[in-house]
Amino acid sequence: MRVGIIGAGSIGLLFAACLSRVFNVTVYTRTSEQAAAINKNGIVLLSGSEETVSKVEALPITDWEGLEDLTIIAVKQYQLVPIIERINQFTDKPCNLLFLQNGMGHLKLLEQLKVNNLFVGSVEHGALKENLFTVRLNGLGTTNVAVFRGDSRFLFSFTAAVSRVFPMNYQEEYFTMLEKKLIANAMINPLTAILQVKNGVLVENPFYFKLFQNLFSEITTILNLRKPEEYWAQVINICKKTADNHSSMLKDLEAKRLTEVDAILGYILQEAQRQDKKSPQLEMLYYLIKGKEKQVEVLK
Amino acid sequence: MRVGIIGAGSIGLLFAACLSRVFNVTVYTRTSEQAAAINKNGIVLLSGSEETVSKVEALPITDWEGLEDLTIIAVKQYQLVPIIERINQFTDKPCNLLFLQNGMGHLKLLEQLKVNNLFVGSVEHGALKENLFTVRLNGLGTTNVAVFRGDSRFLFSFTAAVSRVFPMNYQEEYFTMLEKKLIANAMINPLTAILQVKNGVLVENPFYFKLFQNLFSEITTILNLRKPEEYWAQVINICKKTADNHSSMLKDLEAKRLTEVDAILGYILQEAQRQDKKSPQLEMLYYLIKGKEKQVEVLK
Known part of the structure; x- marks a missing residue:
């Protein structure tokens, strides 16, 4: 299964590093400078005194075409608008999207999307981006995910697969x-x-x-x-x-x-x-x- | 005329330094250490690049007996209670008191005083105490004073006398x-x-x-x-x-x-x-x- 991750802040890097253990992950960055840094160094995940390096493909966001089985959108809410616009250009393809923003203000934006399967998540990890390709996990929490619109089967099996390497809980009710x-x-x-x-x-x-x-x-x-x-x-x-x-x-x-x-x-x-x-x-x-x-x- | 000043924080020191130019001032301090420092060094008033030193008598607060023509109380509101108690021990003498606290919570405390002439003031100077005997005047504002209870004539003439060396305005209405x-x-x-x-x-x-x-x-x-x-x-x-x-x-x-x-x-x-x-x-x-x-x- 191929997973795309849009956004390489602390949460994007953390998810890319962890999910790459079970999936084929591509991370999409705002700058080509960051994509180059990740392609060169991999993603470095620091946790306590442990350091793991994951080889992950990185591309600038302008290269995203919705080709992965699931795309996780891990940017801040105030950065969502141009990304929603880009997504709407590629809605001829079947697309599973998981949005990880804080708050609830972005739900209105999601209603504009023509995509069928929309999921939302709330992240409870403490993570800090240390440089373009390094993230420190300060507190391992969990990620709760739920269906916002569409089919639950995909999200359910995805959550089961992820849970083997990274805490993730399927929730019945997004609101x-x-x-x-x-x-x-x-x-x-x-x-x-x-x-x-x-x-x-x-x-x-x-x-x-x-x-x-x-x-x-x-x-x-x-x-x-x-x-x-x-x-x-x-x-x-x-x-x-x-x-x-x-x-x-x-x-x-x-x-x-x-x-x-x-x-x-x-x-x-x-x-x-x-x-x-x-x-x-x-x-x-x-x-x-x-x-x-x-x-x-x-x-x- | 003799003026007592209870409290040698920034406002107490500022008033002692300025009023000593026209009155015979005694400043009453919380610690005998500060009284000794003032007696030794005088009060140093810094204003811009100017420095003036005023010789002022200082005594510990336990020596206050209400012998001056006017006593100015220049402590913080939360330090008032023991001072009010001390004042009430000396109410057999005629006494003029001017209270310079911020806020209005102290008005209730003043009602407990048996003294006849009670005045209140609000200080609009910017002053900073730099050490036990030095105060810096950061902004020359004014002091508004008004009668809280008793006779207005004393306060009126006091204000007129002070105004020659230090801005002070007589106000008709304290509230x-x-x-x-x-x-x-x-x-x-x-x-x-x-x-x-x-x-x-x-x-x-x-x-x-x-x-x-x-x-x-x-x-x-x-x-x-x-x-x-x-x-x-x-x-x-x-x-x-x-x-x-x-x-x-x-x-x-x-x-x-x-x-x-x-x-x-x-x-x-x-x-x-x-x-x-x-x-x-x-x-x-x-x-x-x-x-x-x-x-x-x-x-x-």
């Missing part, structure tokens, strides 16, 4: 799966990025914990969560399990990159607006992060 | 005077401390400015401001005039000190509670700062 991840991201990412603290501090510091409860209450109301205690337990669990990690949003700001705040808070803010509900805390977090992005941009 | 300062502090201090930015950034960065407007709207509702546009204009004006300054709350956190967040946000939060109004943004800021204080405390 709850993405919503749970979204809420965890909305709770943890902006606060850790603003406060410049590790994830664990949010539950260890009694004042941040109080703030955390207030914020969760606002999100619960906006998203009409039916069993909020389950979502709450998951958020607390993630904070504790990743206590020593820097969230992706904190890392983005540290590296002077754009964050995924629009993907993560934008969706909930739009929901609030649609239902004419107030969202003062989320708005405050949103503007704090957008302001920080602006400051970082000015510094560049 | 609005303190409220204006409180609102400016509530808007500027927590945000600059959380974001670690200079005051000017809050109005220059379009996202922080949007946040600023939302926050002001919440404060307006809680405090039932009748002419909000006047308060808003003042806040913006302060941000622009002190664009390059670090707010006192930012400086407190940088120096790993407690902040005045209870004095500044506590009063407005209590007002919200009393009127059963929501205060989600102020609460978020409050817990962010309290959490930061806790982090700083842990580091010490």
